[in-house]
Amino acid sequence: MALAAQFLLRIPQLGRKNINFPSYKHRGNYQPLFLSCNYSTNDNCSSTSSSKKKNYLELTDDELLRECEMDTYKSSGPGGQHRNKRESAVRLKHVPTGVIAQAAEDRSQHKNRASALSRLRTLLALKVRSSVNLDAYSPPPQLLQILPPKSTIRSSEVGPQIGPNNPKFALGMQALLDLIFAVEGSVSEAAKLLGLSTGALSRLILSDDSLRMAVNEFRTSKGMKPLK
Amino acid sequence: MRVSLTRACRFYTSPITPKPSFFSPRAILNQPFSSSSSSSSHSSTPKPKTPLFLKPPKYSATLSDLKKWHNWAKALASSVRSTFADSDNGPDSSILFRELNWLVEDSLEDPSLIPQLGFQNNSQSVRLRIGLDELYGLWKQRIEKRKPFQYLVGCEHWRDLVLSVEEGVFIPRPETELMVDLVSDVLVRDNDGLRDGFWVDLGTGSGAIAIGIARVLGSKGSIIAVDLNPLAAAVAAFNAQRYGLQDIIEIRQGSWFGKLKDVEGKLSGVVSNPPYIPSDDISGLQAEVGKHEPRLALDGGVDGLDYLLHLCNGTASMLKPGGFFAFEVPISSFLVEVEFTFSFKPHKYHVVEIPFICTSSGSFLKTNGEKQCKFLKNYLENDSACSFCNVSIVSDFAGIQRFVTGFRQ
Numbered sequence: 063m064a065l066a067a068q069f070l071l072r073i074p075q076l077g078r079k080n081i082n083f084p085s086y087k088h089r090g091n092y093q094p095l096f097l098s099c100n101y102s103t104n105d106n107c108s109s110t111s112s113s114k115k116k117n118y119l120e121l122t123d124d125e126l127l128r129e130c131e132m133d134t135y136k137s138s139g140p141g142g143q144h145r146n147k148r149e150s151a152v153r154l155k156h157v158p159t160g161v162i163a164q165a166a167e168d169r170s171q172h173k174n175r176a177s178a179l180s181r182l183r184t185l186l187a188l189k190v191r192s193s194v195n196l197d198a199y200s201p202p203p204q205l206l207q208i209l210p211p212k213s214t215i216r217s218s219e220v221g222p223q224i225g226p227n228n229p230k231f232a233l234g235m236q237a238l239l240d241l242i243f244a245v246e247g248s249v250s251e252a253a254k255l256l257g258l259s260t261g262a263l264s265r266l267i268l269s270d271d272s273l274r275m276a277v278n279e280f281r282t283s284k285g286m287k288p289l290k
Numbered sequence: 291m292r293v294s295l296t297r298a299c300r301f302y303t304s305p306i307t308p309k310p311s312f313f314s315p316r317a318i319l320n321q322p323f324s325s326s327s328s329s330s331s332h333s334s335t336p337k338p339k340t341p342l343f344l345k346p347p348k349y350s351a352t353l354s355d356l357k358k359w360h361n362w363a364k365a366l367a368s369s370v371r372s373t374f375a376d377s378d379n380g381p382d383s384s385i386l387f388r389e390l391n392w393l394v395e396d397s398l399e400d401p402s403l404i405p406q407l408g409f410q411n412n413s414q415s416v417r418l419r420i421g422l423d424e425l426y427g428l429w430k431q432r433i434e435k436r437k438p439f440q441y442l443v444g445c446e447h448w449r450d451l452v453l454s455v456e457e458g459v460f461i462p463r464p465e466t467e468l469m470v471d472l473v474s475d476v477l478v479r480d481n482d483g484l485r486d487g488f489w490v491d492l493g494t495g496s497g498a499i500a501i502g503i504a505r506v507l508g509s510k511g512s513i514i515a516v517d518l519n520p521l522a523a524a525v526a527a528f529n530a531q532r533y534g535l536q537d538i539i540e541i542r543q544g545s546w547f548g549k550l551k552d553v554e555g556k557l558s559g560v561v562s563n564p565p566y567i568p569s570d571d572i573s574g575l576q577a578e579v580g581k582h583e584p585r586l587a588l589d590g591g592v593d594g595l596d597y598l599l600h601l602c603n604g605t606a607s608m609l610k611p612g613g614f615f616a617f618e619v620p621i622s623s624f625l626v627e628v629e630f631t632f633s634f635k636p637h638k639y640h641v642v643e644i645p646f647i648c649t650s651s652g653s654f655l656k657t658n659g660e661k662q663c664k665f666l667k668n669y670l671e672n673d674s675a676c677s678f679c680n681v682s683i684v685s686d687f688a689g690i691q692r693f694v695t696g697f698r699q
Contacts, residue, residue: 132687139379141690142465142618143567143588146438146578147381148389150447150464169392169447171464175687 118159118186119233123179130154130182132175152178161185180229187236188276194244199255201237208234210266214257226270235273238266247281249289264289336521338528341444341454345419347399353412359422360407363390363429370433380436380576389439390429396443397425436577446496453496453529458521460587462498465618465686466563470502472616472684472695473559477506482612486510487558490608492546492601493517495587497526497539499561504530504538511558514540516549519586546597547604560605563618564597566590594620606677609698615678616695 118126133153139145151166152174163185165177206213206220208231224230238252245251253263267277267289278288351359367386374380381389395401399417406412420428431437440446440461446453448462449470455461477485485508491500494515504513515530517523523543530539542549567588572580579588590596598617605615681696 140620141686141688142463142620142692143460143563143565144571144575144579145379145463146440146461146576146583147379147385148439148464149385170449170451170467172449172467173447 117192117233117236118156118190119183119236126156126182127154127175127179129158130156150174154178154182156182156186159186159190161189183229183232184235184272187232188239188272190236191243192240194240196244196255199241201241201256204230204233205237205241205256206234208238208266209256209258210262212258212262216257226273231270235270238273239276242277243280247277247284247286249277336524338454338521338525339444339456341396341452342419343396343443343445343452344454347417347419349418349421350415351418351422353403353406353414353416355422356416356418357407357412359425360390360394362426366429366433374436374576378574378576378580380578386433389432392439393425393429393443396445436581438578438582441582448498449502451498451501451529451533453498453501454525454532455496456521456525457582458519458584459525460495460522460583462496463563465688465690465692466499467502468684468686469499469561469563469616469618469693470506472693473503473561473614474506476559476614477508482558484558484612484614487610487613488553488556489513489559489561490550490553490557491515492560492562493564493587493597494526494541495522495563497529497541499563500526500539501530501533501535503559503561504535505533507538512538512540514542514550514553516542516544516546518543518545519584522587546600547608550608554608556610557608557613558610559614559616560601560608561616562601564590564601566594566598566618566620568592568594590620606698611698613698614695615698616693618692619694 118129121129131154133155148169150169150171151164152171153162153164154175155162161182163178163182165174165181168174168177201209201215203220206216207224209216210223224234241252241255242249245255249263249267250260253260256263258266268274274289281288364387367390368383370381370383370386372382375382391404394404394407397418397420398404399419403416406414418425428442432439432442438461440455441457444454444456446455446461448464449467453462473489485506489503489507489511491497491503491513494500494517497515500513500515504511507513515523515526517526520543523541526539527536527541530536530541547554565586565588567575567590569589569592571594572585572588574580575588590598598619601617609615677699678696679699681694683691684693684695686692
């Protein structure tokens, strides 16, 4: 990544300044950000288009963190040895999408940062949509992983079913929501494409609160009844 | 305790007259203190205090008495409002409320009872790790004397650790948490067997950095944690033992490189968060820091850079080729304006990698005055250009330049 030949490199205070975010409510009506990614879910999200259209959930923790602004300090100042004010709450704003996640329950900033990042992944899965090619639909591996073993398209190579506590669940949830959006909220249609009965897919959706809420909000917006 | 000024002259390669205030009266013991040493029999090894959350719950109080205390403590915290913040950038009431919750958490044998504090006139008895009257005393000290919260509860949560701290020992800062990640990243790309070598944490205090690094080293790696203050050495040893790391971390009481002759030229890594506050700035800091934390751990001399200078001068000979160093630095001491024709590679944590070359045109940005520029100039011209490579300035999550790292050529 070489820059132009000669330049005066002044190393400024890198990173961002403190920004006061108003309290953020992410429950309720959200507008899903629809990235018209148009990549087939067959390949590993290595999009051939510009680097902006990527799957944020496939970034490592460090890469994802790099795309965020972290707001912990309400006051400015040098910090470090100069300061003993424990504001361990962490608020992460994912700059490319504007999604915000926070954590405050731990006494260590480090742990709150980890919690906030994990919450951010979930929120990104819930909010960031990619389009899906229904004509030649093949569920990506991360989606197969969250399906129950009885799914007829799920081979044994996929490994055991992973649940909501697994860090990879967010990736699968994202792919599932992409599909549900593509079929306009029809669980039965989605179930067919996943080799499951409608009931089995329904149960999967209901097994996680945020997944259930996301699906139901979308269904409601399409005039359909929420899943129970 | 004897204050040894002759030792002071050995520290510095530049003629800086050490001020008596550098040395905390309790700090100077010329005896080696090492967990493997049996020679120093007459030095009194300080006994580290047990943190509150580890104390046995041998006290009790009724819920209503506890509630009474809690209400009193909340009112006291509430009365502060923003007076501390306005006077010396200290905590405001909301921060104090949070600290009060943590104090209760550490005091109760069963913290799940906390919601029940809301019920009036409850004569049910609860077990406590501290007497109720002592709780009154502690919180009074917090508010009236600005005693740091961490000294009240005897611990600090740092990364995924809980470290014992007490008066006389520096409280590890959240910014320093990143130091462990910097080392961890180096070890991931490690081609020189750094992860199985000797590391050194200079000025270890509670042992925070040493313990953090010990857990990411390879199975044959080890770390020597050095501190001048025998109390810190004792507390660091206690913390290391709590995490089962006493075989990986060796504690040496002494000054900087003074007790490290045996590993000179052999080190895989040198890390430090040395005192870096200018002496005259200390009285202006928030009272929790300036009036309660050990001056020895804060005072970096007139411009705050005395120890950093010493470290930069000494590290090259301590590291083996390819060895790594990382120092935490004070804000704005490393702002540098240079001309380069090299590629600029944005890195994680907002790192800028600067391949140092001998002929940097060096028009230095003056920040806190000429001392810091002189420091940088000395560093570049005498030492680093031939000794170090891949020197980087790493910012913390707030975007403040926090660390300088690099490798021995």
